[in-house]
Amino acid sequence: MSAGIKKSNTKRRVKKPTGKKSSRISGFHALGRVERLAAVAEFAGLDSKTQKQFQSTGNLPGELAERLIENVIGTMNVPIGVATNLIVDGEELLVPMATEESSVVAAVCNAARQCRNTGGITASTSGALMIAQIQLVEVSDPEAARLKILEHKSEIAEICDGADPILIELGGGFRDLEVRVLQTQGGPMVISHLIVDTRDAMGANAVNTMAERLAPYIARWTGGKTYLRILSNLADRRLARARAVWKPSAIAVKGLGKQNMPGKKVRDGMLAAYHFAAADPYRATTHNKGIMNGISAVTLATGNDTRAIEAGAHAFAAQSGQYTPLTRWEIDGDGNLVGSLEMPLAMGIIGGATKAHPTARACLDIMDVKSAEKLQRITAAVGLCQNFAALKALATVGVQKGHMALHAQNIALMAGAKGTEIDRIAQIMTQKETVRLDIAEAELKQLRAN
Numbered sequence: 001m002s003a004g005i006k007k008s009n010t011k012r013r014v015k016k017p018t019g020k021k022s023s024r025i026s027g028f029h030a031l032g033r034v035e036r037l038a039a040v041a042e043f044a045g046l047d048s049k050t051q052k053q054f055q056s057t058g059n060l061p062g063e064l065a066e067r068l069i070e071n072v073i074g075t076m077n078v079p080i081g082v083a084t085n086l087i088v089d090g091e092e093l094l095v096p097m098a099t100e101e102s103s104v105v106a107a108v109c110n111a112a113r114q115c116r117n118t119g120g121i122t123a124s125t126s127g128a129l130m131i132a133q134i135q136l137v138e139v140s141d142p143e144a145a146r147l148k149i150l151e152h153k154s155e156i157a158e159i160c161d162g163a164d165p166i167l168i169e170l171g172g173g174f175r176d177l178e179v180r181v182l183q184t185q186g187g188p189m190v191i192s193h194l195i196v197d198t199r200d201a202m203g204a205n206a207v208n209t210m211a212e213r214l215a216p217y218i219a220r221w222t223g224g225k226t227y228l229r230i231l232s233n234l235a236d237r238r239l240a241r242a243r244a245v246w247k248p249s250a251i252a253v254k255g256l257g258k259q260n261m262p263g264k265k266v267r268d269g270m271l272a273a274y275h276f277a278a279a280d281p282y283r284a285t286t287h288n289k290g291i292m293n294g295i296s297a298v299t300l301a302t303g304n305d306t307r308a309i310e311a312g313a314h315a316f317a318a319q320s321g322q323y324t325p326l327t328r329w330e331i332d333g334d335g336n337l338v339g340s341l342e343m344p345l346a347m348g349i350i351g352g353a354t355k356a357h358p359t360a361r362a363c364l365d366i367m368d369v370k371s372a373e374k375l376q377r378i379t380a381a382v383g384l385c386q387n388f389a390a391l392k393a394l395a396t397v398g399v400q401k402g403h404m405a406l407h408a409q410n411i412a413l414m415a416g417a418k419g420t421e422i423d424r425i426a427q428i429m430t431q432k433e434t435v436r437l438d439i440a441e442a443e444l445k446q447l448r449a450n
């Protein structure tokens, strides 16, 4: 593409090498969104219906989407469902969750309802401390280099705080310095950790800027060479915690005929499920995946970085050397089931998509969230409820029953059902306890014939 290409919405063809299809589309980034989509459509042979699908950007205006990431051609809309029944630290809350997975929102509603009579969920956080790492190599005396860096702590505090005056105004800033000598395949490295209070920001930008500012000083003081200067997503100084109590009477399974289950039996089954996860990383991974169903859904709804949260969660779960569950379950002296969750939650409410995305802001408004700390507490509560619901389903009726109703509707839709046909076909398949596309198609045919 010639250098003269400017963003515009006029139809313009992208010059591509003739002959063989090539993904090298020079100047692609400089095109307008419509032109970019046309280029992709030409490359991939998209029909006009598919192109229309991309053109509709839902509640994220296309112009804004283009400011968030590069080479935008459309948006991916995910449903937002609202979890009801939550009481977190005494506050009644409705929590928006963005997820494509059925049953996730309903699960939180059910779990939260069943602990309302014990006051809901109690949550807390450890503070908003983020870690930035600076990697120093090529030092002949790593232990001495470590001490040299530590000797400059007050200068380091000044350099870091000077990099972000607004954070200082908000009460955040540099808090501590830790330096380790790390033995690696490539020889010893000296790793500095800047510990920074990032207040209501997730803090990646703030700590990365500080690390980049500081690195040349560290190289000068030690005579070594610095490479990486980046935050750690193992945010183990930014923990969120949640705990709740479920009475056996509140968790009994009723209305399932022979499958009626008294609360104590449900409780014991859930405890056994937890013990399984605590002993077995294969199960712990799925256990934690269920927790992340809730955590990631609130993270996404509020425009936070789902990958940062997920990486931190899984690393934290493996900190002992074995991958373990993020929740714990036990029985208290009164025979109640007590669940607790502790995990890193590096979430912010200022900056990035949390600020720019209108839906993210609206989701924060629903929860009246004015601080990152409150958002962390709510998210941890949702994670705990999510785990409760999964363990309860697994220890009793299984997860498929809960999934079935919505899944059946999806399949009915896929079979071509419209309007009231969708519910009818879904109902027939649920009653038959067989949800399959061929069945949906056959039932639809019959329904229409009648």
Ligand code: MEV
Residues within 6 Å of the ligand: 101, 286, 287, 288, 289, 290, 291, 293, 390, 391, 394, 399
């Ligand atoms: C499904 O998305 C999540 C579960 O597998 C979690 C679990 O097994 O604990 C149901």
